[in-house]
Amino acid sequence: MTPRCSAATSAVISIRPSHVQYEGQLRADLGPQVRDPSVLSPNLWSYIDAYDLADAIRLAAESDLPGH
Numbered sequence: 194m195t196p197r198c199s200a201a202t203s204a205v206i207s208i209r210p211s212h213v214q215y216e217g218q219l220r221a222d223l224g225p226q227v228r229d230p231s232v233l234s235p236n237l238w239s240y241i242d243a244y245d246l247a248d249a250i251r252l253a254a255e256s257d258l259p260g261h
Contacts, residue, residue: 206253212240 214222219240226234241249 204258210241210246214240215243
């Protein structure tokens with residue numbers, strides 16, 4: 194059986210945002226951790242700005258990777 198692709202010739206774009214933040218939301222969501230370092234971040238500081246996510250999705254969609 195011949196594989197359709199191999200690891201050497203394949204490329205993948207994967208976007209898995211975990212905590213999307215938009216304008217005005219950052220202060221409410223992250224403010225308590227910034228003001229008091231003893232308050233732990235429930236998302237371990239992993240967030241992405243909605244505009245940055247939109248740019249990443251656009252760039253992925255416009256990519257010239259094979260299979261797109």
